[in-house]
Amino acid sequence: MTNIDVNLIAEGIKKAIDRISCEVEPSCAKAVFAARDCEKNPTSRFALDVMCKNIEYARNAHLPVCQDTGMVVVFLSIGQDVRLTGGFLDDAVNGAVREAFAPLRKSVLDPVSRVNTKDNTPAVIHTSIVKGDEVRAEIMLKGFGSENMSAIYMLNPAQGLETAKDLIVNTVANAASNPCPPVIIGVGLGGTFEKCAEMSKHALFREIGSKNPDPSLDALEIELKYRINALGIGAQGFGGATTALGVFIESYPTHISSLPVAVNVLCHCSRAAKFTVDAGGLRDE
């Protein structure tokens, strides 16, 4: 067994939030700059130019790139040879969120009373047990202008993949200007209702420009990205060449009766990071 102090995981989360609230994920920033350079629609180009200036200014001045510093989503892959010490994991994560959000916007509240928790806790924490003796963390500050545009569909097998593809494209078409396009699209295919939604969120951690290791999913990603960009929504919905910076799919076997499809929409300001904690300490990826 390897002892890993939950406070080290908390430190990683605090550092990550402090950084990513101000720095757009590098592959995403690069894609926004590339979109600007090839945009011909003048209004969309103006919007992309403002976005690029904002990305640079936020990073250089260390200010939140967007006022919606989001709800914190953490995926923790915990090696089964790890023994967590130093306290309860969720408390450590939420403690880190509380501290890191002191200078950021507190956007989290009770869904019934709508009373704000005033410290942006709790985070949404997904834990899974994996092989090994380390803890791998993926963290995202998820804004809800884009989260609100997400959707899940429980298709029947007769509807099949063609309907799934149409619904994915239609979800982006209906979202139009609301999620601050150009967007990044995470897709879950298969599993159960909740597994499908979780995959669509996790897919958003993929680096823009990366290939899906599964050739059939890779082909699907290319086709969907092409169809979404052909919608012509463009930056901020002003019309233009780039509506999606990336489409990323995760799949899982599903039941003979169903084809679950989840579409999680992310804005052009991806704020995500990964780090690992092992016997040697904290390591950024």
Added chain:
Amino acid sequence: MNEIRLNMPFDKKELKKLNAGDNVLLSGTMFVFRDAGHKRLFASIETGKPDIDFAGETVYFMGPCPAQNGQIMGSCGPTTSCRMDKYTPYMFDHGLCAQVGKGKRSEECVEAFKRNGGVYFAAIGGAGALYSKCVTAVEEICYPDLGTEAIRRITVKDFPVVVAIDSNGKSVYNE
């Protein structure tokens, strides 16, 4: 692209001249509030004593980050406007001149803009850090318990927006 400079509160004649797609730099004062601020304001309207007088004013849909590093206001980009659609026709029918936000609006809103010579401006979503540089003053108006969703009045200089829906109901968004 022509860049137009306008001062707030607006001269309605100036608003009439704007066309969807125009780039505008806004200067002057506007109210800032979003979902919870609208909800509470409308509760006050129902009692017959509105908590603010928005006639002649502009409302920017935004909930800022806390100010830091000597800022006057923290990051302050627009939030999605369509969540405020249900409040919008009433506000324009009772004197509101313009709104600033992001994203498409309902048919009812477009009709209200046309009926009243109002304009809807789109700020660039996600550009919160950049917009904070345009804010020269902030005044807390009401509902401080709502935190980021409280009603504030801000003064801005050269705040970049696009005319998203003009007073003729023409839209920059491709339908």
